[in-house]
Amino acid sequence: MTAISPAAPGVTVSARPGVAATMRHTATLAWRSLVQIKHNPMELLDLSVQPIMFLLLFTYVFGGAIAGSTGDYLQFSLPGLIAQNMLFASLTTAIGLNTDITKGVFDRLRSLPIARSAPLTGRIVADTLKQVWAFALFLGLGMVLGFRVHTGVFGVIGALALLLAFALAMSWPAVLIGLTAENQEKVQIMAFSLMMPITFTSNAFVPTATMPSWLQKWAEINPVSHLADAVRGLLSGGPVASSATVSLLWAAGLAVVFAPLSIRAFRNRT
């Protein structure tokens, strides 16, 4: 082989991006995930149609039978619905990532001289903001229907912070699913068949006392129960410390297990 050409004169060939550049790339890609809402404002409602439906159905159909009155039930179930919705919404990261991969956008981004992590972090930042929106929507609608916050603004902020912490931990398994699933439909099937049983076998919607004992045992371990309890405590008052701690331990556990798997899957694509 003959001489290898260096880059043409006048072309700056950048070194690896630093922290500031990484943050800029992340912000640009987060913008990219959010700007579409501008063209399709219905998407914000799309995100929320299912939760709103759940909220109304559970409150008005089951509420009276479960708790004696729809108002009492709403006070119990809203935190559970918020927790359930957060879990489902955390999988939008998987769907978005998977769409990018199957459409080739992911390859385009990886062929650019940008921070390697930006395609992931940009999406996660955007999805986190969507989580904030969903939380506000739920709480606002709940309050219109009669839900009352008994703790105050710090309780609300605490509940949101806990939910976001859990959602961030959930983004690791979501990234793994998004990277490895064959297509978007598979992601959705996986999400549904995993999330429905987990969220329903908890105390999110009903007190566990009437469940068979084996199911009660699981419901006591189920992270959704702890999360729902913690959010209840933070919004309606009551003990928080133990349930919040267990929720955070679960979040840490998810991150510890799935972060290395996701990072490996991500690296394997290069």
Next chain:
Amino acid sequence: MTYAIQAEGLAKRYGETRALDGVDLEVPRGRLLGVLGPNGAGKTTAVRVLATLLRPDGGRARVGGYDVVRQAHQVRSLIGLTGQYAAVDETLTGVENLVMIGRLLEMPRAEARRRAAELLARFNLTEAGGRAAKTYSGGMRRRLDLAASLVGRPQLLFLDEPTTGLDPRSRADLWAVVRGLRDDGVTVLLTTQYLEEADQLADDIVVFDHGKVIASGTSDELKATTGAQVLEVRPLLPSHLDVVASVVGDVLGAAPEVAGGLVSGSVRDPALVPSIVRRLDDLGVVAAELSLRKSSLDEVFLALTGHRAEESESAGDRPGDGPGSRAGAHDDTRNGTARKREVAI
């Protein structure tokens, strides 16, 4: 001579399948290399390795003087990539897609906007620039995709089957753009299964088959390597086809092909042609058409590989689709749906 792309012994396996089996490539700066081969020949895998998307199992490659594995980031700052299908964010508008790339390439907002407008104008997308890309036609998406790969003014452009699935008019438009880029001094590596496309655009051509380079040279050189020109005779009366076939076969020493009222055979020695004409004349056969032409790339491909370009597909011989080769499946499955059966032109 300086090379924009140099690859030595590139290898990539998926399970038992060798998607790349020792590929050497050299592309001088400012040239357009056509990588020609059937589906599953390893073209896309080669592009993915050179564009830093895939790590090779063996061999090494330099792009713009930088190693594609150890200096991937530097390579990325020199290249543009357009894949087999339009890699644009369908939910964003044309403008937003391009501005996003410009911002990622560290352009200030105003410059990113200016560059986006410039490229949209160049690709005749100005009017559609404010619409979501999902409303675009296939040809428009492809143009937007190509525009996206040009935002950073790359020195080196990888075009992986850029016209697969496009209608003839969009294809011609894209060819014009590619020619323009080459005239601007951009080095281009273009993969294609359309033999005509390589013939039309490429300065040099390499032919891939089963993960190997089986031939290289200019279009004319390749046509010459098979040694043959093609003689075609169409008798005025279809009933004379048999006579013509036997005369041509007799003189050339090999049975000619007879199809569609046309007898065609490979000619190694053009001096034989007059004797065919004389014998046909003696037999009272009138030729409605008689021509001697260079072999088409299709015939070259057949001569080189022993199979026609479109055959390997039906044979299911697609290295990229090996079991457990998710990344390999990129190689050629994606265009499976978009591709039309018009490979041999």
